[in-house]
Structures are given as structure tokens and as C-alpha cells.
Amino acid sequence: MDEMPHRTTSVERHEQPNADASSVNVDLHNQPVPFLRAGIAGILMGLANLVPGISGGTMILIMGLYDRFIGAVADATRLQFSKSSILFLGIIGIFAVGAIGGLSGTIAKLVLNQRVLMYSLFIGMTLGGGPLLYKMAKPWTASTVVALMAGIALMFVIAFIGGDTEKPTAEEKQARKEKIERGDYELKPAYGLDIGAGILGMSAMVLPGISGAYMLLILGRYEQILSAISIGKDYVFSFGKSGDITAFYIIVPVGIGVVISLIGVTNLLKWLLKHYERATIGFLLGIVIGSALTLLRVVAPESTQDYAIGAGALVGGFVATVLLERISGATKDVASPTGETTAAA
Numbered sequence: 488m489d490e491m492p493h494r495t496t497s498v499e500r501h502e503q504p505n506a507d508a509s510s511v512n513v514d515l516h517n518q519p520v521p522f523l524r525a526g527i528a529g530i531l532m533g534l535a536n537l538v539p540g541i542s543g544g545t546m547i548l549i550m551g552l553y554d555r556f557i558g559a560v561a562d563a564t565r566l567q568f569s570k571s572s573i574l575f576l577g578i579i580g581i582f583a584v585g586a587i588g589g590l591s592g593t594i595a596k597l598v599l600n601q602r603v604l605m606y607s608l609f610i611g612m613t614l615g616g617g618p619l620l621y622k623m624a625k626p627w628t629a630s631t632v633v634a635l636m637a638g639i640a641l642m643f644v645i646a647f648i649g650g651d652t653e654k655p656t657a658e659e660k661q662a663r664k665e666k667i668e669r670g671d672y673e674l675k676p677a678y679g680l681d682i683g684a685g686i687l688g689m690s691a692m693v694l695p696g697i698s699g700a701y702m703l704l705i706l707g708r709y710e711q712i713l714s715a716i717s718i719g720k721d722y723v724f725s726f727g728k729s730g731d732i733t734a735f736y737i738i739v740p741v742g743i744g745v746v747i748s749l750i751g752v753t754n755l756l757k758w759l760l761k762h763y764e765r766a767t768i769g770f771l772l773g774i775v776i777g778s779a780l781t782l783l784r785v786v787a788p789e790s791t792q793d794y795a796i797g798a799g800a801l802v803g804g805f806v807a808t809v810l811l812e813r814i815s816g817a818t819k820d821v822a823s824p825t826g827e828t829t830a831a832a
Contacts, residue, residue: 624772
């Protein structure tokens with residue numbers, strides 16, 4: 488991949504707080520926090536995490552905040568904090584948690600009863616970020632195209648490995664819940680696999696287009712990890728009277744994997760966005776396109792009405808993302824081929 492020192496990225500601005508304002512646009516430490524866009528991104532991230540197979544990182548990416556998000560998280564892992572970064576991450580986190588807490592029940596019902604509508608909507612929203620990413624990667628080079636194809640190929644490889652892997656049905660979840668409540672559920676710690684699950688799960692949450700839950704399903708640890716969290720929570724809040732301490736034999740290794748992944752992946756992405764910005768964005772665009780294409784098989788329309796609903800929702804999601812990007816100012820942050828940028832608050 489070719490290096491491009493002439494173009495200043497958001498991550499580079501983050502790295503150069505003393506740079507001359509005439510040559511560097513705005514240092515992210517001092518740049519105003521885009522409250523509206525960060526809030527919308529947080530809501531979309533929260534909603535995306537409620538839909539199986541949809542990546543929360545994709546929602547950050549399509550709002551044009553991915554480089555800033557990665558930079559802020561990477562700095563936090565190195566204990567380098569700034570008021571701007573803390574406020575930015577706080578807004579995304581608060582709105583994401585609020586969306587999950589307020590709409591989890593509604594989204595779960597819609598995913599169960601209106602599968603074609605919901606998946607088509609989120610696929611459309613994912614693809615809606617494509618035009619913005621395409622502009623961010625300009626001018627395109629051979630390395631950018633290769634990175635794009637690699638991103639698409641990666642998603643098809645993941646889909647192939649996963650096969651027909653699906654999340655447990657509502658009935659299976661209820662049966663598991665009843666077993667846990669009776670104390671009959673058997674936890675099976677697998678230390679190495681659980682560390683790996685933490686690494687891959689967290690990596691998938693940071694990378695756009697890849698679902699963390701989907702990776703856990705591929706590894707066969709989805710049910711064990713969710714059950715361990717539930718049982719461990721009961722153990723803590725009952726002061727050991729219920730639940731099982733064995734849950735932490737799963738939770739702790741997963742946590743170790745999450746920390747390893749969070750530090751490694753975010754700092755690697757920050758470095759790549761700084762030194763090979765266009766190729767990295769091309770790769771991320773490939774992941775977004777590949778994830779949308781592989782998710783089409785999940786929609787599985789069965790009638791003409793399903794196809795009509797799916798097509799309408801897909802177009803609606805695409806248009807909604809484009810409009811949100813324009814309203815929130817995401818398109819204003821796209822650098823021109825000459826390297827000039829306009830910061831949007």
C-alpha cells in the first residue's frame with residue numbers, strides 16, 4: 488500500500504496539537520465535538536447491536552466518525568485523555584446505551600416478527616454509507632482497489648466459515664433461561680477458546696461490518712458466554728446465594744481477550760488510518776459492501792410481498808443514511824483531492 492504524507496487525516500490532526508493552523512486543519516483535541524452527529528451515531532450503534540449480524544461499528548463509520556472514534560479509543564487505551572475525546576465517547580456511549588435500554592424489546596419483536604423489513608432496513612443503512620466512504624478514499628489508487636476487494640473477500644470468507652450459523656430462537660433462549668433459574672445449566676469453561684472469543688468478539692465490534700455475536704456463534708461460545716454473564720450476575724447480586732462462581736471461569740478469560748483486542752486493534756487501526764488512510768478506508772468500504780451482500784441471505788423473502796417490503800426498506804434505509812449524513816454534516820468532513828478539509832461541528 489502506498490504511503491501518502493501529503494494528505495492530513497483526522498488521526499494525524501489528533502497527533503499534531505502544535506501544528507500550524509494554516510497547514511493542518513484542526514487538532515481533534517481542540518476541535519468542537521459534533522454533538523448531533525455523535526448522538527445519532529450512538530443511537531444507530533445501539534440499535535445495530537440489537538439486530539443479529541449487524542455491526543455497531545458500521546453505524547459509526549457511515550456517519551463519518553470512524554477515524555475520530557478509533558483515535559479516541561486508542562488514546563484511552565494508552566491513558567491519554569482529553570476533554571474532547573472523553574466528551575465524544577461519552578455522547579456515543581450514553582446514546583447507545585439509551586437506545587439499547589429503551590428500544591431493545593421493540594427491536595427484538597420486530598426482528599422476530601418482521602425479519603425481512605428489519606434486515607433490509609439495516610442493510611440499506613449500511614450501504615448508505617458507501618458514497619461517503621467512496622469520497623473519503625479519493626483519489627483512488629491500485630492499492631485502494633486491492634484493499635476494497637480484500638475487504639469484500641474477508642466478509643465472504645467469514646460467511647462461508649459461519650455457514651448457516653444462527654442465533655438461538657426465542658424458544659431456545661427461554662429454555663436456557665429456565666435451566667439457569669433452576670440451576671440446571673452446565674457451564675463449560677474453555678480458557679484458551681474463551682480468550683480467543685474475547686479477542687475476536689471485541690475485534691468484530693470495533694471493525695465495521697462484522698458482528699461480535701456472529702463471531703461468538705462461529706466459535707460455538709455464544710450460549711456459554713451469555714449464560715455465564717447471567718449466572719455471574721446472579722452470583723454477585725445475591726452475594727453468592729444463587730448463581731455459580733464457575734461463571735467467572737468463563738467471564739474472566741473473555742474479559743482478558745476483550746482488553747487485548749481493544750488495545751491491539753484500535754491502535755493498529757489508528758496507525759493504519761494515519762499512514763495508509765485511503766487504502767484503509769478502501770478496506771473498510773469493502774467490509775461494508777461485503778457484509779451487506781452476505782446479510783442478504785439472512786433476509787430470505789418468501790413471497791412477492793416480502794420482496795416488495797424488503798426492496799422498499801432497503802431503499803428507505805439507504806436514503807435515510809444519506810440524509811442523516813447531510814443533515815449532521817458528515818459530508819463536510821470529506822477531504823477534497825487537494826487535501827483540504829472542512830470540519831463539521
